[in-house]
Amino acid sequence: MTATTAPVRLAVLASGGGSNLQAIIDHLEALGDERAAEVVLVASDRADCGALAKARANHITAAVIEKPADGPALARLLDMHRVDCVALAGYLKFVPTEVTSQWRGRIVNVHPALLPKFGGAGMYGRRVHEAVIAAGERVSGATVHHVDGEFDSGAIISQQRVPVEPGDTPESLAARVLAAEHHLYPRTLQVLAVRLSTSR
Numbered sequence: 001m002t003a004t005t006a007p008v009r010l011a012v013l014a015s016g017g018g019s020n021l022q023a024i025i026d027h028l029e030a031l032g033d034e035r036a037a038e039v040v041l042v043a044s045d046r047a048d049c050g051a052l053a054k055a056r057a058n059h060i061t062a063a064v065i066e067k068p069a070d071g072p073a074l075a076r077l078l079d080m081h082r083v084d085c086v087a088l089a090g091y092l093k094f095v096p097t098e099v100t101s102q103w104r105g106r107i108v109n110v111h112p113a114l115l116p117k118f119g120g121a122g123m124y125g126r127r128v129h130e131a132v133i134a135a136g137e138r139v140s141g142a143t144v145h146h147v148d149g150e151f152d153s154g155a156i157i158s159q160q161r162v163p164v165e166p167g168d169t170p171e172s173l174a175a176r177v178l179a180a181e182h183h184l185y186p187r188t189l190q191v192l193a194v195r196l197s198t199s200r
Contacts, residue, residue: 007037009084010083010085010193013044013086014051016051018050018052018090021051024089024185025058026186028186028190036196040061041062044063045091061081065093069093070096085106108192110142110143111144112129113143114139114143115145115152115156116152117132118132123151129177139162140162141159142181160181160184162180
């Protein structure tokens with residue numbers, strides 16, 4: 001980024017501990033002046049969400065989404081913080097169409113499998129890894145994709161493959177896939193932010 005180009009304003013929506021959020025924060029911080037995005041808001045449907053604690057620890061605005069199905073309210077929250085791009089990081093609620101429409105092409109998610117396999121409603125966390133192992137897959141991985149009006153159906157942006165090892169449990173596979181997410185997601189967001197900033 002040049003000194004005259006402001007970073008893209010990124011909001012992260014999360015429901016869990018926030019490890020992907022921390023990976024994003026750390027990667028962007030490590031890029032220094034080259035970072036194309038800045039996390040300006042972290043919002044969660046859970047007041048006790050670990051991601052909100054991580055946001056506060058990093059001096060980032062943290063907000064609770066009181067009614068996740070209230071699209072206009074969520075859109076107002078994002079607008080209030082002048083959000084350019086939205087990243088879902090373990091956010092388990094359906095994102096209302098008011099939000100996916102307004103941020104079309106600028107709202108993304110990371111999924112713990114190689115989409116289009118093992119995606120859709122109800123496919124998150126341990127369920128995904130159980131399904132991968134039960135299907136006898138030899139490869140799993142992480143997928144970053146655009147978010148549209150359906151679960152995990154948006155266009156794929158990037159993927160990172162992770163081998164399924166003999167004797168893998170859902171927990172052991174999940175740990176390696178999560179490490180892939182931590183590598184892939186922040187780097188993909190940086191690339192997307194560069195594209196957004198040049199199209200302003």
